[in-house]
Amino acid sequence: MAINVKTPRDSFGSRLGVIAAAAGSAIGLGNIWRFPYVAGENGGGAFLMVYIGFIILIGVPVMISEFVIGRSAQRNPVGAFNSLAPKTLWPLTGFLGIIAAFSILAFYTTVSGWTLEYLYLAITDSFKTKTAENLAMSFESFRTSGLRPLIWQNIFMFLTAFIVYRGIRNGIEKYSKILMPLLLLIIIILGIRSITLPGAGEGLLFLFKPDFSKITGAVVLEALGQSFFSLSIGMGTLITYGSYIGKNVKLGNTALSVSAADTLIAILAGVAIFPAVFAFGIAPESGTGLVFIALPLIFEQMTGGYFFALIFFLLLSIAALTSTISVLEVVTAYLSEELSLGRKKATLLAASSIAVLGVACTMSQGPWSGISVGDKNLFDLLEMISANIILPLGGLLIVIFVGWHLSKEKVFAEISNQGNLKAGFRYLYLFIVKFLAPVAIAFVFMHGLGLFRFFGSGD
Numbered sequence: 538m539a540i541n542v543k544t545p546r547d548s549f550g551s552r553l554g555v556i557a558a559a560a561g562s563a564i565g566l567g568n569i570w571r572f573p574y575v576a577g578e579n580g581g582g583a584f585l586m587v588y589i590g591f592i593i594l595i596g597v598p599v600m601i602s603e604f605v606i607g608r609s610a611q612r613n614p615v616g617a618f619n620s621l622a623p624k625t626l627w628p629l630t631g632f633l634g635i636i637a638a639f640s641i642l643a644f645y646t647t648v649s650g651w652t653l654e655y656l657y658l659a660i661t662d663s664f665k666t667k668t669a670e671n672l673a674m675s676f677e678s679f680r681t682s683g684l685r686p687l688i689w690q691n692i693f694m695f696l697t698a699f700i701v702y703r704g705i706r707n708g709i710e711k712y713s714k715i716l717m718p719l720l721l722l723i724i725i726i727l728g729i730r731s732i733t734l735p736g737a738g739e740g741l742l743f744l745f746k747p748d749f750s751k752i753t754g755a756v757v758l759e760a761l762g763q764s765f766f767s768l769s770i771g772m773g774t775l776i777t778y779g780s781y782i783g784k785n786v787k788l789g790n791t792a793l794s795v796s797a798a799d800t801l802i803a804i805l806a807g808v809a810i811f812p813a814v815f816a817f818g819i820a821p822e823s824g825t826g827l828v829f830i831a832l833p834l835i836f837e838q839m840t841g842g843y844f845f846a847l848i849f850f851l852l853l854s855i856a857a858l859t860s861t862i863s864v865l866e867v868v869t870a871y872l873s874e875e876l877s878l879g880r881k882k883a884t885l886l887a888a889s890s891i892a893v894l895g896v897a898c899t900m901s902q903g904p905w906s907g908i909s910v911g912d913k914n915l916f917d918l919l920e921m922i923s924a925n926i927i928l929p930l931g932g933l934l935i936v937i938f939v940g941w942h943l944s945k946e947k948v949f950a951e952i953s954n955q956g957n958l959k960a961g962f963r964y965l966y967l968f969i970v971k972f973l974a975p976v977a978i979a980f981v982f983m984h985g986l987g988l989f990r991f992f993g994s995g996d
């Protein structure tokens with residue numbers, strides 16, 4: 538057990554606890570709701586290849602970098618940059634993370650609310666005998682209805698605030714350790730049912746057979762954004778969690794295990810969803826409703842479907858919760874440490890101000906959908922800006938900070954636990970954070986935003 542006795546700060550109890558908490562943050566709606574729908578809209582197999590490439594080459598190093606910053610500074614993201622780089626502009630990177638926390642939680646709690654509605658539908662056995670059209674229609678009318686999604690969203694926000702208020706140790710670790718593996722098991726069972734549906738093969742081809750002509754600058758930026766979003770990196774969530782990690786936890790191994798688990802769950806979610814999508818004739822580019830239409834159809838076709846639907850939506854809600862608490866924790870830690878608010882006040886202030894933006898997000902799905910920029914309502918805008926712009930920008934700044942601002946000695950000391958580990962990967966890691974990751978992120982960025990062209994335009 539690696540209990541961090543030196544500091545009075547709240548900390549994770551064990552190595553497994555750290556992995557569980559970080560995996561709890563990473564694994565969530567990003568894997569099961571967002572990955573399939575974004576992959577569906579961006580061509581399937583080719584998107585998956587680029588996505589996995591980014592996870593390995595950029596995601597894992599950025600995650601290690603966040604742990605390095607957090608554990609060495611022992612502070613929230615703004616405070617961490619302040620203490621490692623006093624009197625510079627670096628703390629702005631921390632503030633960027635606070636902005637990301639606001640925009641991510643606003644739309645994420647909307648979708649978490651949808652998950653609670655579907656848990657309720659599962660309990661009341663409401664999927665029975667529904668066709669794909671029925672399910673698509675009822676999803677649409679629910680999503681745009683205003684009041685009902687608002688109620689669920691606020692219940693979800695309340696649950697998040699309640700756990701964050703109780704503190705890291707008791708709150709986060711305990712649940713994640715048992716429930717995440719259970720979620721994995723259910724997704725595997727769903728996947729098996731899905732690939733044995735008649736016509737399922739086409740779905741597997743869509744997910745795994747890359748069609749490289751589909752790769753455009755926009756697709757590559759979506760893959761980068763999705764990899765950051767799914768790993769919870771680029772906004773200081775893992776700086777914050779890193780600050781609670783004990784001094785003898787292996788940062789490299791932790792980042793690898795968390796990223797592997799996260800990627801596995803996303804791919805398995807794809808294996809559960811795409812075969813069903815093709816088997817039932819749903820368009821893979823159906824957007825944010827994709828899983829809420831495809832999964833109930835699988836449950837309908839399963840022995841014990843009622844039971845599986847119930848457990849699945851329960852676990853999905855919990856997976857979403859272990860992610861939202863990690864985002865709220867960033868703002869709470871900032872307010873309580875930098876503005877010396879008590880934890881209770883900090884949590885309340887953070888949750889209630891984010892809830893205001895959250896309400897606007899849910900309303901933008903229906904009653905306020907008229908307020909839009911181009912074809913994007915507030916929900917779409919916040920989702921696009923946070924995943925595709927703020928997180929990659931944050932990640933870029935984080936690797937530049939670790940690669941160029943912190944001394945090599947300090948970084949090596951942190952990843953080798955003060956010389957107690959060999960950390961054979963340290964030179965490769967340093968090369969990536971100094972050169973490869975910054976150049977790659979900057980390149981994808983400029984390209985995705987249309988500043989120059991390397992791949993085709995896709996039109």
Ligand code: PHE
Nearest residue numbers: 563565566567568766767769
């Ligand atoms: N990674 C989480 C998910 O996949 C979402 C998240 C993004 C959490 C950014 C924290 C920070 O659901």
